[in-house]
Amino acid sequence: MAGLSVIAFDADDTLWHNERFFRLSQQRFQELLAAHAEPDQLAARLLAAETRNLALYGFGIKGFTLSMIETALEITDRRIGADVIGEILDMGREMLRHPIEVFDGVGETLATLAARYPLVLITKGDLFDQERKLAQSGLGELFTAVEIVSDKTAATYGRIFGRFGGASGALMAGNSLRSDILPALAAGAHAVHIPHDLTWDYERVEDVPPSPRLHLTDDIRKIIDIIDKI
Amino acid sequence: MAGLSVIAFDADDTLWHNERFFRLSQQRFQELLAAHAEPDQLAARLLAAETRNLALYGFGIKGFTLSMIETALEITDRRIGADVIGEILDMGREMLRHPIEVFDGVGETLATLAARYPLVLITKGDLFDQERKLAQSGLGELFTAVEIVSDKTAATYGRIFGRFGGASGALMAGNSLRSDILPALAAGAHAVHIPHDLTWDYERVEDVPPSPRLHLTDDIRKIIDIIDKI
Numbered sequence: 144m145a146g147l148s149v150i151a152f153d154a155d156d157t158l159w160h161n162e163r164f165f166r167l168s169q170q171r172f173q174e175l176l177a178a179h180a181e182p183d184q185l186a187a188r189l190l191a192a193e194t195r196n197l198a199l200y201g202f203g204i205k206g207f208t209l210s211m212i213e214t215a216l217e218i219t220d221r222r223i224g225a226d227v228i229g230e231i232l233d234m235g236r237e238m239l240r241h242p243i244e245v246f247d248g249v250g251e252t253l254a255t256l257a258a259r260y261p262l263v264l265i266t267k268g269d270l271f272d273q274e275r276k277l278a279q280s281g282l283g284e285l286f287t288a289v290e291i292v293s294d295k296t297a298a299t300y301g302r303i304f305g306r307f308g309g310a311s312g313a314l315m316a317g318n319s320l321r322s323d324i325l326p327a328l329a330a331g332a333h334a335v336h337i338p339h340d341l342t343w344d345y346e347r348v349e350d351v352p353p354s355p356r357l358h359l360t361d362d363i364r365k366i367i368d369i370i371d372k373i
Numbered sequence: 374m375a376g377l378s379v380i381a382f383d384a385d386d387t388l389w390h391n392e393r394f395f396r397l398s399q400q401r402f403q404e405l406l407a408a409h410a411e412p413d414q415l416a417a418r419l420l421a422a423e424t425r426n427l428a429l430y431g432f433g434i435k436g437f438t439l440s441m442i443e444t445a446l447e448i449t450d451r452r453i454g455a456d457v458i459g460e461i462l463d464m465g466r467e468m469l470r471h472p473i474e475v476f477d478g479v480g481e482t483l484a485t486l487a488a489r490y491p492l493v494l495i496t497k498g499d500l501f502d503q504e505r506k507l508a509q510s511g512l513g514e515l516f517t518a519v520e521i522v523s524d525k526t527a528a529t530y531g532r533i534f535g536r537f538g539g540a541s542g543a544l545m546a547g548n549s550l551r552s553d554i555l556p557a558l559a560a561g562a563h564a565v566h567i568p569h570d571l572t573w574d575y576e577r578v579e580d581v582p583p584s585p586r587l588h589l590t591d592d593i594r595k596i597i598d599i600i601d602k603i
Contacts, residue, residue: 205430
């Protein structure tokens with residue numbers, strides 16, 4: 144086998160908790176607006192606002208906060224009190240301050256792999272926030288390159304992997320089929336899907352075509368065995 | 374002379390208009406809150422909020438929008454109407470959609486330089502928004518590398534110029550003494566200051582130590598002559 148020349152990882156919900164902070168904020172958002180909307184209706188309106196705003200805001204907590212404020216105005220026909228808006232701003236700031244909790248096994252697995260391959264972190268979201276999280280995770284030194292990108296398409300992966308000998312010798316590991324797995328496969332790379340029990344609705348996909356380059360595991364430690372067999 | 378091995382440019386207010394859109398939004402913000410605060414007082418509170426929030430939000434329009442909302446709540450003791458909050462959200466979205474107006478002489482100057490040197494764009498702000506502006510400017514193809522960074526420090530410039538043979542052979546051109554000129558000089562690079570008549574208060578500096586590596590011009594076209602003499 145030709146082996147691999149670069150291993151790439153997603154960050155949020157692959158290396159550390161992220162979606163849980165969004166869920167907690169959504170729950171508080173639903174409580175704040177309980178007098179105005181049913182939780183399910185509110186969640187649907189928020190997802191609609193987030194999706195509509197993606198083309199302007201991109202991914203990340205600042206855009207999420209702005210979409211929560213917009214949804215609060217929309218669902219109350221602009222009759223919401225300024226105190227609730229203040230609470231939403233506070234929630235956004237708290238999310239931006241939340242401590243990073245790295246998943247079990249991540250540090251040792253990355254250290255083992257970093258001794259053998261260049262590692263690349265590929266993540267989307269707010270540049271500033273993602274840099275903060277990486278710094279706080281203590282994992283920064285293990286990566287040869289950190290790519291904070293506005294979206295993860297096959298072209299994104301092709302461009303990044305091109306700097307490391309091409310996609311056919313690359314492997315992308317992540318929790319999101321939509322952002323990490325499908326576009327990496329489409330670019331010609333190997334992919335390891337490590338599902339996370341919380342996945343943002345936007346990232347869900349129905350259909351994954353089978354591929355000999357697609358691998359699945361529930362434990363990031365097992366990626367070493369998977370790589371040994373490629 | 375050893376000559377140069379890489380030329381770098383700031384984007385906002387160096388290659389295209391930016392600050393004017395922030396000023397227009399601030400003016401509308403002052404009109405919206407005219408019943409609650411004097412323009413000067415409001416501007417001071419907004420700058421204080423922006424500066425306080427930089428460590429969480431970083432630079433860019435989304436953070437600016439969140440800081441406007443925060444200031445509106447603060448200055449009215451959370452008694453502002455939701456309709457005003459809605460107007461601020463609209464203003465933020467309009468800023469994110471504003472068309473790019475490239476300054477006169479930029480296209481031809483970059484094209485001339487790109488034939489001789491690798492060009493690097495170094496800009497801070499929202500990743501997503503800066504990518505949009507670059508795409509819309511039509512200048513993207515002229516740059517060998519585009520670096521959208523969370524802050525511009527001497528270390529930032531040292532890291533980027535290191536990939537092109539080191540800071541001593543690099544030149545950084547931009548409108549901001551604080552972000553473009555002083556840290557690039559500190560990293561050991563040459564710098565061309567191209568002042569813009571509108572500069573965000575945050576970017577102002579009092580004191581620029583003299584340096585043989587610092588050049589000044591009011592016209593980006595003249596950078597070619599400056600470079601020829603280095």
